[in-house]
Amino acid sequence: MLRSEMNKRRPIHKLPAEILGSIFQYILPSNGFDLCDSHEDGPHMYTERRMRIQITQVCGRWRAIALGMAAFWNVIDMTIPQWALACFERSEGAKLDVFSRYPLYGTVGMPLGTHSARIRELFIEIPYEHRSVVPTELPAILPPVPNLECLTLLTHGDRWPGGRPIIDSAPRPRIFPYPLLRLTKLVLKNPCWIPGGIPLGTLTHLHISEGTELPLQSLLAFLGQCVSLEKLILTDLRIADALAVPDNLSVELPRLRLLTLGVTIARYSLGCFLRSVVLPLNFVVRIFDVDGGMLGDMEIGPSEPLPFSVDFNTIVIERCYRGITIQAGVWTSTGSSTRASALFLQYQGRRYESQQELAHHLLAPLIPLHQIQYITIAGECCDLTMNLLPCMPRVSVLRIVEPASESRDSRFAAGRLRTALGLATVRFPGSVAFEIWTRRRRASIRLPLAKIKQTYYQIAVPQEEGEHRGDTVLRELENDGSVPQEHHEGGGGDGWKVVEVLNEPVVDLPGLRPARHPYDWW
Numbered sequence: 001m002l003r004s005e006m007n008k009r010r011p012i013h014k015l016p017a018e019i020l021g022s023i024f025q026y027i028l029p030s031n032g033f034d035l036c037d038s039h040e041d042g043p044h045m046y047t048e049r050r051m052r053i054q055i056t057q058v059c060g061r062w063r064a065i066a067l068g069m070a071a072f073w074n075v076i077d078m079t080i081p082q083w084a085l086a087c088f089e090r091s092e093g094a095k096l097d098v099f100s101r102y103p104l105y106g107t108v109g110m111p112l113g114t115h116s117a118r119i120r121e122l123f124i125e126i127p128y129e130h131r132s133v134v135p136t137e138l139p140a141i142l143p144p145v146p147n148l149e150c151l152t153l154l155t156h157g158d159r160w161p162g163g164r165p166i167i168d169s170a171p172r173p174r175i176f177p178y179p180l181l182r183l184t185k186l187v188l189k190n191p192c193w194i195p196g197g198i199p200l201g202t203l204t205h206l207h208i209s210e211g212t213e214l215p216l217q218s219l220l221a222f223l224g225q226c227v228s229l230e231k232l233i234l235t236d237l238r239i240a241d242a243l244a245v246p247d248n249l250s251v252e253l254p255r256l257r258l259l260t261l262g263v264t265i266a267r268y269s270l271g272c273f274l275r276s277v278v279l280p281l282n283f284v285v286r287i288f289d290v291d292g293g294m295l296g297d298m299e300i301g302p303s304e305p306l307p308f309s310v311d312f313n314t315i316v317i318e319r320c321y322r323g324i325t326i327q328a329g330v331w332t333s334t335g336s337s338t339r340a341s342a343l344f345l346q347y348q349g350r351r352y353e354s355q356q357e358l359a360h361h362l363l364a365p366l367i368p369l370h371q372i373q374y375i376t377i378a379g380e381c382c383d384l385t386m387n388l389l390p391c392m393p394r395v396s397v398l399r400i401v402e403p404a405s406e407s408r409d410s411r412f413a414a415g416r417l418r419t420a421l422g423l424a425t426v427r428f429p430g431s432v433a434f435e436i437w438t439r440r441r442r443a444s445i446r447l448p449l450a451k452i453k454q455t456y457y458q459i460a461v462p463q464e465e466g467e468h469r470g471d472t473v474l475r476e477l478e479n480d481g482s483v484p485q486e487h488h489e490g491g492g493g494d495g496w497k498v499v500e501v502l503n504e505p506v507v508d509l510p511g512l513r514p515a516r517h518p519y520d521w522w
Helices: 002-008 017-026 045-056 060-067 081-090 216-224 270-276 352-366 382-387 410-427
Strands: 075-077 096-101 119-126 150-155 185-189 205-209 231-235 258-263 284-289 314-320 323-329 342-347 374-379 397-401 433-438 452-457 474-479 498-501
Touching: 017 060, 045 060, 045 075, 075 081, 216 270, 314 382, 323 352, 342 352, 374 382, 382 410, 397 410, 410 433
Parallel strands: 075 096, 096 119, 119 150, 150 185, 185 205, 205 231, 231 258, 258 284, 284 342, 314 374, 374 397, 397 433, 433 452
Antiparallel strands: 314 323, 323 342, 452 474, 474 498
C-alpha cells in the first residue's frame, strides 16, 4: 500500500492518460510504419510483443492505459495463437496489421474471418523449407479482406538458389477468394512467383527484391499495367534476356515520384532497364550498391544523359571510409532547390580503381557533366574525389568541405587540399568561386586564386559553466584576390573580413537521402 501511494506521487504519473498513451505508441517498433517498411529480414515480432508486455507490467496505471488503447494492440502475430486472440479482443475496432507464417493451417481455428474487414496490412513469411512452393491452396484458407491496403510476401532462402521456378513461367495463384480492390502497396521479397488477382492499376507502391530470374520484357510488361505507380523499389533482380528487348519497346510511368534501384551483380542490366522506362520530369532516382565492388564494373550504355537528368546543374560528392555518395539535381543561384528530378547514388567500395570505373561508366550517362555549375566535394581525400571528375567548362562555384574530425596530420590534409584546388584550376577553366570549409586553424593555400572564401568551423561542444552551450561557431574569412592567401586565425588583415555564423555546412541536397534505410519509401 505504501509503495503504491509513493508511486502515484511520481511526476510521470501526473501526465494525462492521453500523453502517456502517445508515449507508449511512440516507443513501439512499428510506430507510424507498416510492417512492410522493415528492412530485409522482415519485422521483429518478438520485439513487438515484448515491448507491449513490458509496458503493461510497469504499474497498474500504465497497464490500465495500455489495455484501454485499441491502436496499441493492432499488430497481430498469428504464429502465437494465444497472443493473437488477446490482440483481436483488445484492438476492438482498430485497423489491423497481421503477421502470419506459411503454411497457414494454424489460422483455421482463429477468428480471422470475423475481423477480416479490419485487416489493413497482411505480412506472410515463407520459411526456407517452402521457398520453392507455389501456394495454390491459399484461397481456401484465407478469408476475403475487402479493405486490405498492403500485402507483403517474404521468402527466406539463399539469394539465387537453383531448383526454384522462374518467376515468368511460374503460375500466378490467387491468394484471396475475392479481388483486393483497395490494395495500394505490394512487396515481394525473394519471390519465385507473383500473386494473381492483384489490381495492378491501383498500386501506388511496389517493391520487388532478389528472387529467381525474370526476363526484362516480362518485367516491363508487368510495370506497364501499374499505371498509378508512385514509388518503385527494385533490388538485386536477376534480369534475363535483356538484349532480347526491342529498341522501340518502352513503358511509361507517368506518376512515378521515387525509383530506387539496388545493385549487387552485373546481371541487373541497369542501363537497359532505365532506357526502356519513360520516366516523368519530376521524380527522384536512388541507386545503391548493396555489397560493394560491383557497381563500378557495370556499364550503363551510351554516353548521352538520360532524359530525366537533362536539367541537372548541381553535383555533390561525399567520400567516407565506406565508399562514395553522389547527389545531383537542380539548384538555383539563390540557394533554394527547385521541384525537379534528382539523383542519389551510393557506392560502397573503397578501392579507388573501382571508383574510377564508376565515374567512367555511370556518371556520364546519368549526369550531364558538361552543364554542371555548382560542385560540392565533402569528406576525406578531396584530391582523389576531384580526380574522378572530367573537364567541366561551366562550373562557377566549387565548395570543398573537409571532414568534421580533426586531421591527424594537418600538413598532409593541407597538401591534399592544395592538390584538389590545383586540379580544379585545370578541370574547370571558367571563372570559379572557391569556398573552403575546414577545421584546421591555419590553412595556407599558396595558389593564385582570384575568388576564394575560407570558413573555419568547429563542432558544438559544452562550454564552461556560465557560458552559452551547444552553438557551433564559424569564423568566415574572405579574400577578394588582392592579397596573398597567407593568414592566421582571426584574420583582420587587409582584404579579409571576419564573420560569425551559427550554422554548420549543409552538404546534402534536400529530400534525397533516405530517412531510415536505403530501401525506404521516404
